[in-house]
Amino acid sequence: MSLSVGVLSAAHAHVDAYAGILAGREDVDLVGIADGDDERGRAAADRHGTAYVADGDELLERIDAAVICSANADHRDWFERAAKAGVHVLCEKPLAPTVEAASAIVDVWEDTGIVAGVAMPLRFCEPARRMREALEAGEIGSVRSISGTNRGKMPGGWFADPERAGGGAVVDHTVHIVDLVLDLLGETPAEVYAETDTRFHDIPVDDVNVLSMAMADGTPFLLDGSWSKPDAWHTWGDATLELTGTEGTVAIDYMDQSLTHTVASGDDAGVHTAFYGTDANAGLVDDFLESVRKGRDPEITPADGLAAVAVVEAAYDSADAGASVPVADVD
Incomplete structure (x- = not known):
């Protein structure tokens, strides 16, 4: 089963690692990269042969799963938007800058039942x-x-x-x-x-x-x-x-x-x-995609991210x- 996957923000230094892995998989359709910074987002999309999408919510309507590669302070916002859209999430580390924000993400994860992992590979x-x-x-x-x-x-x-x-x-x-x-x-x-x-x-x-x-x-x-x-x-x-x-x-x-x-x-x-x-990184992505397909928790859950x-x-x-x-x- 092919999964439609997007990248939410190209702010993180690891965006090329994850986008590159996704773009190279035959069982994944890398639909696009969303970013509020037009220049940064377009450059990342061009590097990986995918579309740049200025509106993150528009991208969320078109995908099954997403990788959040934003600045730490934006993780919670992206996570909540993805969960509201029913999109499964692999979030860059740390889960959030504070225990308060990380706990809020865990609450959203538990309430919505989406598959969610944290990128600590x-x-x-x-x-x-x-x-x-x-x-x-x-x-x-x-x-x-x-x-x-x-x-x-x-x-x-x-x-x-x-x-x-x-x-x-x-x-x-x-x-x-x-x-x-x-x-x-x-x-x-x-x-x-x-x-x-x-x-x-x-x-x-x-x-x-x-x-x-x-x-x-x-x-x-x-x-x-x-x-x-x-x-x-x-x-x-x-x-x-x-x-x-x-x-x-x-x-x-x-x-x-x-x-x-x-x-x-x-x-x-x-x-x-x-x-x-x-x-x-490839092992991390493998585990996340398999968890989405099977409806199970990934190896590293938001609860683990909160503990860190x-x-x-x-x-x-x-x-x-x-x-x-x-x-x-x-x-």
């Missing part, structure tokens, strides 16, 4: 799958400590606008690793102590952070989600997770699935990386207070 990479298998086999025993990183480049644009993004590196990067831990261990942190700052860029939001967290049983969880990679870095960043248990340790690095080579001179001089690993947003909000509250704060109970 690390669950679908091969290293995460192998880590899950190791845990299920009991290879490391009981988990006693957790540490991770999601360090990348500063995206610029609205990502550094506190009103449109809801913050800086914390809101952008924390959710990926927190969601992976939720998938692997079945829970998110119960308490957060966060230190944030702006050290690398002249922007009005945080670009560096270290989150010292604790799970419900006291297990420590340390996370660096800073925008600390130079613009000239040969990859966008990293995504790592290490779990230490009573019987051993297991660690993964998403970017380990790559070859790095250095060119000494000429037009291509510099360090280059060729990624050969699993396409986590609660950790982000607690991190900012902690940084403001200079003390540990509990993560809101959003179950």
Whole structure:
């Protein structure tokens, strides 16, 4: 069964990844890209051989499902409009900039019964799958400590606008690793102590952070989600997770699935990386489209997205207070 799919906004840096995957599938009709910014929307539509639709509600009338690629502050509006039209939704992360807005999205999802997912694709990479298998086999025993990183480049644009993004590196990067831990261990942190700052860029939001967290049983969880990679870095960043248990340790690095080579001179001089690993974005889209066809929940639901947003909000509250704060109970 072919699905009619649209993209709601081309504001996000990941729009080309998702639109490209959809445009290349034979079982999907990429109907169009809607965007209030005419120039941006037309450029994205042209890149992927689809139509530009200025009126988002008009596009919603023509599609079965949509991917929201807007600025964070606009997720709730797009989600509510899609749900009202009966359109299934895959929403970019974070689900929303605040727990209040994310909770409202969850309410709409539960009330309307649409299929809805959140774009936190690390669950679908091969290293995460192998880590899950190791845990299920009991290879490391009981988990006693957790540490991770999601360090990348500063995206610029609205990502550094506190009103449109809801913050800086914390809101952008924390959710990926927190969601992976939720998938692997079945829970998110119960308490957060966060230190944030702006050290690398002249922007009005945080670009560096270290989150010292604790799970419900006291297990420590340390996370660096800073925008600390130079613009000239040969990859966008990293995504790592290490779990230490009573019987051993297991660690993964998403970017380990790559070859790095250095060119000494000429037009291509510099360090280059060729990624050969699993396409986590494609796995995410596969799961979402299958969930639409089968009428089931995707792997990552709005409830999962809300749980990750609660950790982000607690991190900012902690940084403001200079003390540990509990993560809101959003179950």
